Amino acid sequence: MVLADVTAEVAVDVPVAPDAHEVLAAVRAIPDPEIPVVTIESLGILRDLRLDEAAGELHAVITPTYSGCPAMQAIEDAIARVCRAHGLRGVVTTQLSPAWTTDWIGEEAREALRRFGIAPPSPSAAGRPVSVSIMARPGGDDADQAVACPRCGSHRTTVLSNFGSTACKALRRCDACGDPFDEFKALS
Amino acid sequence: MSSDTETTAATATGGPATAGAAHTAYLLGLADDALIYSHRLSEWLTWAPMLEEDMAMANISLDLIGQARSIYTYVGSIDGTNRTEDDLAYWRDEREFRNVHLVEQRRGDFAQEMARMLWFAAYQKGLYAALSGSADAQLRAIAVKALKEVRYHYDHAAQWAVRLGDGTGESHDKMQAALTWVAPYVAELFSDDANSVAAADAGVGVLPSTLQAAAASAVADVLREATLEAPADSRWHARGGREGVHSEPMGYLLAEMQHLPRSHPGAAW
Numbered sequence: 001m002v003l004a005d006v007t008a009e010v011a012v013d014v015p016v017a018p019d020a021h022e023v024l025a026a027v028r029a030i031p032d033p034e035i036p037v038v039t040i041e042s043l044g045i046l047r048d049l050r051l052d053e054a055a056g057e058l059h060a061v062i063t064p065t066y067s068g069c070p071a072m073q074a075i076e077d078a079i080a081r082v083c084r085a086h087g088l089r090g091v092v093t094t095q096l097s098p099a100w101t102t103d104w105i106g107e108e109a110r111e112a113l114r115r116f117g118i119a120p121p122s123p124s125a126a127g128r129p130v131s132v133s134i135m136a137r138p139g140g141d142d143a144d145q146a147v148a149c150p151r152c153g154s155h156r157t158t159v160l161s162n163f164g165s166t167a168c169k170a171l172r173r174c175d176a177c178g179d180p181f182d183e184f185k186a187l188s
Numbered sequence: 189m190s191s192d193t194e195t196t197a198a199t200a201t202g203g204p205a206t207a208g209a210a211h212t213a214y215l216l217g218l219a220d221d222a223l224i225y226s227h228r229l230s231e232w233l234t235w236a237p238m239l240e241e242d243m244a245m246a247n248i249s250l251d252l253i254g255q256a257r258s259i260y261t262y263v264g265s266i267d268g269t270n271r272t273e274d275d276l277a278y279w280r281d282e283r284e285f286r287n288v289h290l291v292e293q294r295r296g297d298f299a300q301e302m303a304r305m306l307w308f309a310a311y312q313k314g315l316y317a318a319l320s321g322s323a324d325a326q327l328r329a330i331a332v333k334a335l336k337e338v339r340y341h342y343d344h345a346a347q348w349a350v351r352l353g354d355g356t357g358e359s360h361d362k363m364q365a366a367l368t369w370v371a372p373y374v375a376e377l378f379s380d381d382a383n384s385v386a387a388a389d390a391g392v393g394v395l396p397s398t399l400q401a402a403a404a405s406a407v408a409d410v411l412r413e414a415t416l417e418a419p420a421d422s423r424w425h426a427r428g429g430r431e432g433v434h435s436e437p438m439g440y441l442l443a444e445m446q447h448l449p450r451s452h453p454g455a456a457w
Contacts, residue, residue, distance in 0.1 A: 068254025097329035
């Protein structure tokens with residue numbers, strides 16, 4: 001993430017008239033680098049997209065899920081690649097406000113996360129950490145049992161750690177089928 | 189930290205075009221605290237008591253790096269120097285860093301880390317909540333985002349403090365000793381200096397002293413649940429970090445953190 005006031009220069013090799021619909025769709029369809037079953041648009045990372053055909057520029061506004069999310073660089077690079085392929089100059093802006101929330105994740109993406117084995121964030125969460133009993137015991141005192149196991153559907157699940165395989169995920173275990181799984185942790 | 193792909197600024201409207209020295213010095217204090225503590229936490233990788241803790245330390249460290257990067261990039265764009273985040277992280281010397289002594293201290297045992305994290309996250313929670321109302325729009329945006337993250341850090345440290353304090357006799361004693369270890373470094377977090385006074389007067393920053401009561405009360409609640417005693421106040425207190433006067437471990441930390449970009453200027457991934 002670079003907030004400095006500099007502009008991306010993406011080389012224009014062939015001056016082709018871009019198909020507006022196609023290039024916008026291609027950017028929207030860019031998969032999340034760490035969770036490739038969902039797009040940056042459906043996660044709410046892509047905040048705005050505008051094609052300036054006269055200037056040959058594509059303007060994209062993205063926002064990080066967490067301040068230190070290392071996927072932001074990969075997302076910028078992916079947008080730049082799409083622009084290059086369409087002979088456009090890509091201008092990517094990173095915007096922090098309004099701060100990203102899991103409420104921006106669409107219904108379709110939630111279902112895709114579930115099928116991928118990641119429990120989608122609970123929409124009702126108040127955005128504060130769920131109190132975790134460290135090295136939780138099965139059937140322990142985890143008060144928030146709303147998160148269902150993405151594999152067997154049981155609601156008997158326990159938070160093992162609020163910090164999972166990426167910044168945006170927590171680690172849970174299903175007390176019914178015994179499988180550990182990732183949970184997209186609620187942030188509102 | 190930055191790469192070849194360049195992006196435009198998302199500096200929110202309302203921020204100053206060129207900020208005064210006190211304003212940027214105040215911002216650097218916030219960013220340096222986050223960067224130096226993120227470096228210390230990164231040292232826990234493969235040394236934490238279990239795999240889940242390796243991941244937790246890495247995640248918390250990453251959040252803090254992200255906060256530092258946002259603030260450094262912003263400072264470089266408003267202080268008239270056009271320095272990048274890398275310039276500020278890797279090419280300043282010890283006397284130019286404005287972090288408190290707490291975050292630069294060497295990694296101790298796990299209980300010491302949880303005691304340090306408990307105080308630091310309690311401080312940052314109050315700090316970012318207050319800065320969510322800053323007159324500086326870009327700082328406000330950074331704070332709103334960071335507040336969501338540090339709540340998780342605080343919760344993590346609080347859970348471990350209770351787990352260790354209300355655990356075995358040995359874990360209780362180690363957590364109690366950790367509180368004594370961290371005590372001399374706490375006061376500096378809540379000490380006002382000329383830059384924070386100026387930033388607070390301008391509506392940009394918050395006076396650190398106004399954050400002390402809430403943080404101390406939050407920590408006291410955790411200690412009560414953890415069956416731990418607040419340690420006696422120490423006879424000396426760390427000070428001077430905000431003016432660039434650091435303790436002995438800081439030079440070693442910077443040597444390790446800065447050596448690669450200084451040995452290979454311009455190196456990129």
